[in-house]
Amino acid sequence: MTVEEIRGVNEIDRFPIGMRVLAVDDDPTCLKLLDGLLRKCQYQVTTTNQAITALKMLKENRNRFDLVISDVYMPDMDGFKLLELVGLEMDLPVIMLSGNSDPKLVMKGITHGACDYLVKPVRLEELRNIWQHVIRRKVESKPQSKSNNNHEKSSQGNEGGDQNVKLNRKRKDEDEDVEENGHESDDDPSSQKKPRVVWSIDLHRKFVAAVDQLGNEKAMPRRILDLMNVDGLTRENVASHLQKYRLYLKRISHQANMVVAFGGSKDASSYMRMSPLEGFGDFRTLSSLGRLSNAAYAPAGILGRLNSATGVTLHSLMAPPLVQETQNKLRPVNHQNMNLFQDIPSSFDQCSNKPNTQLTDFSSVEESRIFTGTKLADFNSIDESRMFTGSNPLTDPSVVLGSKPSLKLSSTGSDSFNLLSSSSNFLDQNGNQPSNFSSNQLPIGENYGYSATVSGGIRSSITATAAVPLEAHGGGLVGEIMQNVNNQSLSNQKNGQYSKQDYSQYSQNAFSTLASLALASGGGGLSGPLSHGGLNGGTSALFKTEMPGLETKMRSGEDGFVVNNIYGSLDDLMTGMTKREQEARMMMDGEFGYDPYAFGPCT
Amino acid sequence: MEQNHIKKQINSARNSLFQQGYLDEQFIQLEDLQDDANPNFVEEIVTLFYSDSTRLIRNIETALDNYPLNFCKLDDYMHQFKGSSSSIGAKKVKEECSQFQECCKARNTQGCIAAFRQVKHEHATLKRKLETYFQVSPSNSLYNTHIISRQGA
Numbered sequence: 001m002t003v004e005e006i007r008g009v010n011e012i013d014r015f016p017i018g019m020r021v022l023a024v025d026d027d028p029t030c031l032k033l034l035d036g037l038l039r040k041c042q043y044q045v046t047t048t049n050q051a052i053t054a055l056k057m058l059k060e061n062r063n064r065f066d067l068v069i070s071d072v073y074m075p076d077m078d079g080f081k082l083l084e085l086v087g088l089e090m091d092l093p094v095i096m097l098s099g100n101s102d103p104k105l106v107m108k109g110i111t112h113g114a115c116d117y118l119v120k121p122v123r124l125e126e127l128r129n130i131w132q133h134v135i136r137r138k139v140e141s142k143p144q145s146k147s148n149n150n151h152e153k154s155s156q157g158n159e160g161g162d163q164n165v166k167l168n169r170k171r172k173d174e175d176e177d178v179e180e181n182g183h184e185s186d187d188d189p190s191s192q193k194k195p196r197v198v199w200s201i202d203l204h205r206k207f208v209a210a211v212d213q214l215g216n217e218k219a220m221p222r223r224i225l226d227l228m229n230v231d232g233l234t235r236e237n238v239a240s241h242l243q244k245y246r247l248y249l250k251r252i253s254h255q256a257n258m259v260v261a262f263g264g265s266k267d268a269s270s271y272m273r274m275s276p277l278e279g280f281g282d283f284r285t286l287s288s289l290g291r292l293s294n295a296a297y298a299p300a301g302i303l304g305r306l307n308s309a310t311g312v313t314l315h316s317l318m319a320p321p322l323v324q325e326t327q328n329k330l331r332p333v334n335h336q337n338m339n340l341f342q343d344i345p346s347s348f349d350q351c352s353n354k355p356n357t358q359l360t361d362f363s364s365v366e367e368s369r370i371f372t373g374t375k376l377a378d379f380n381s382i383d384e385s386r387m388f389t390g391s392n393p394l395t396d397p398s399v400v401l402g403s404k405p406s407l408k409l410s411s412t413g414s415d416s417f418n419l420l421s422s423s424s425n426f427l428d429q430n431g432n433q434p435s436n437f438s439s440n441q442l443p444i445g446e447n448y449g450y451s452a453t454v455s456g457g458i459r460s461s462i463t464a465t466a467a468v469p470l471e472a473h474g475g476g477l478v479g480e481i482m483q484n485v486n487n488q489s490l491s492n493q494k495n496g497q498y499s500k501q502d503y504s505q506y507s508q509n510a511f512s513t514l515a516s517l518a519l520a521s522g523g524g525g526l527s528g529p530l531s532h533g534g535l536n537g538g539t540s541a542l543f544k545t546e547m548p549g550l551e552t553k554m555r556s557g558e559d560g561f562v563v564n565n566i567y568g569s570l571d572d573l574m575t576g577m578t579k580r581e582q583e584a585r586m587m588m589d590g591e592f593g594y595d596p597y598a599f600g601p602c603t
Numbered sequence: 604m605e606q607n608h609i610k611k612q613i614n615s616a617r618n619s620l621f622q623q624g625y626l627d628e629q630f631i632q633l634e635d636l637q638d639d640a641n642p643n644f645v646e647e648i649v650t651l652f653y654s655d656s657t658r659l660i661r662n663i664e665t666a667l668d669n670y671p672l673n674f675c676k677l678d679d680y681m682h683q684f685k686g687s688s689s690s691i692g693a694k695k696v697k698e699e700c701s702q703f704q705e706c707c708k709a710r711n712t713q714g715c716i717a718a719f720r721q722v723k724h725e726h727a728t729l730k731r732k733l734e735t736y737f738q739v740s741p742s743n744s745l746y747n748t749h750i751i752s753r754q755g756a
Contacts, residue, residue: 027655027683027686027687027690028651028655029648029651029652029655029656029687029690029691030686030687030690032647032648032651033633033636033648033690033691036633036636036641036644036648037632037636039636039640039641040635040636073679073682073683073686098686099682099683099685099686099689100682120686120689120690121629121632121686121689121690121692122690123629123632124632124635
């Protein structure tokens with residue numbers, strides 16, 4: 001749905017005039033100033049001084065706004081958290097605002113998915129251009145339906161951004177040329193907002209298969225599209241998805257680079273321990289991967305950006321029980337929204353390292369299941385050795401709350417493992433419990449994606465990505481994941497955010513699709529390639545990461561890093577996925593009452 | 604005549620505020636936002652700032668009474684305060700805020716206390732000057748504004 005469509009007929013001709021902005025800032029002076037400036041730009045402004053209120057408004061009707069501007073420092077919720085939540089659940093462009101121009105904060109904003117970062121005091125000129133973020137999103141998301149309307153929009157929206165409009169138009173033309181049906185995938189509620197291709201597990205699987213077949217370097221959208229042979233999918237959809245996917249891979253590989261050498265799988269066995277994974281074939285590898293995935297997830301924030309819940313789950317998964325002593329780098333922010341982890345948040349406070357203790361508290365939360373023990377957060381700083389302390393938190397599915405957000409995925413291989421292990425554990429443990437399973441599945445899947453990549457070091461992460469990136473929303477996940485992966489420094493925060501609250505809604509959609517995918521990939525895909533010692537250098541070129549060293553390491557098979565294998569065994573993955581998918585779907589629906597195909601407000 | 608005289612008064616009052624460094628160009632932005640739809644925008648926002656900043660000042664004072672000083676928290680409070688001050692163009696106030704934050708970073712207790720005194724001083728001085736300025740300005744009415752959530756039409 002185009003902006004105009006959302007807004008109503010009157011406004012169609014006048015974009016960016018009348019663009020609906022939600023401004024959030026606890027400081028009344030700044031808020032009033034923002035309000036005045038935005039009105040001067042002729043936007044439709046809604047203000048609130050509470051982030052919670054803002055979220056509520058957005059949840060009620062995501063279509064009510066085109067853009068969100070939020071302060072970073074707010075008492076009731078960290079701006080970054082809000083950013084993640086909004087970006088993840090609602091896929092709205094968010095601009096951050098702060099009195100602090102510290103580049104680190106700016107970086108944080110970007111990695112958390114902000115489209116822009118403004119420094120107070122805000123000036124009118126800066127606000128005059130913010131509408132471009134709305135257009136950019138529309139263009140990138142490539143709405144499929146109503147290209148005519150889009151055309152109209154383009155022509156009308158011309159005043160401000162000729163280039164953007166033209167680009168829009170050009171894309172629309174291409175769309176029309178390429179797509180046959182074009183609207184199929186948008187026939188769900190979410191299409192009201194924005195016609196986006198929903199990257200279901202199946203779709204993504206096909207995508208991954210196609211990319212794998214072509215080879216990562218050679219994979220071109222047109223060819224992928226042909227290989228996929230899916231009606232209604234346009235080259236643009238594929239291109240955008242591919243871009244995100246690649247970013248993700250890059251990020252993961254980058255992360256993997258940072259991961260401490262696995263150091264020897266001294267704890268290879270610990271991986272094993274972690275993941276009984278009966279049900280999942282080779283989940284053991286998962287555990288090892290988990291470590292890697294942690295690294296991948298370091299930028300929890302990034303994951304947050306992922307449209308799909310997978311991002312979220314990852315975070316949660318990241319905190320595998322393995323890490324007993326992870327240094328908790330979770331920022332308090334994460335906790336704010338984590339209903340689930342009420343107890344955990346305390347532990348995640350910046351300096352606390354008590355990941356283990358938290359896990360038990362989540363039993364009550366159903367959603368927490370989704371977030372299998374995210375001890376991950378802890379992992380960030382954990383040494384590898386510590387990583388495999390062998391804790392098995394997963395036994396308790398609820399514990400898995402995972403939302404603990406892996407947060408610190410950055411840089412430690414152990415982190416990734418945790419993720420993996422947790423996921424794997426999760427899988428194992430929850431095998432019997434449908435409810436848990438579903439929740440677990442998702443995260444695992446997600447983690448899986450990541451962990452896989454991580455374990456291999458770079459490779460594993462990459463593979464994981466490939467396997468997992470379930471894009472609930474048009475490839476958002478993948479893209480996001482990639483971004484996240486690259487941002488090692490991104491810590492749990494993001495994870496935290498996704499954890500719960502926001503994810504409940506999001507998870508429905510995301511999880512339903514992701515879950516199946518995740519599971520599939522996690523269970524099947526990863527298992528296959530992950531088998532210990534079974535690292536094939538043969539993973540598709542896709543994951544060619546920069547760490548040849550790791551590859552070797554992986555070959556040792558001690559850690560059973562998935563690395564490379566993930567792609568190599570796409571078939572396995574597929575099989576696994578199929579299997580899991582069914583299970584997941586079953587569970588998910590039952591458990592969370594999700595309608596896999598109803599993406600609801602979250603695009 | 605009378606009007607011209609008043610206008611001159613207003614102008615000179617305004618100019619001196621800028622010249623003496625009490626206000627910067629951000630204040631001009633505020634003035635730009637004042638129009639027929641928002642005839643008292645500047646005064647409203649300044650009033651809002653002063654009522655809100657009282658609260659912040661109180662917080663800081665309380666924090667400054669707790670030894671040892673929690674520099675982190677103080678820095679946070681000041682960050683907020685600085686944000687609002689800069690939003691209305693309160694130049695000198697902003698500068699003193701920065702000074703305070705430097706002392707926080709250096710964990711300089713005495714420095715913080717002294718800097719905060721300066722902040723309060725500048726804050727009060729500007730308030731007086733602006734009140735005078737508004738008195739001579741065309742629009743004298745003071746609105747009591749709240750930040751409310753408005754429905755986007």
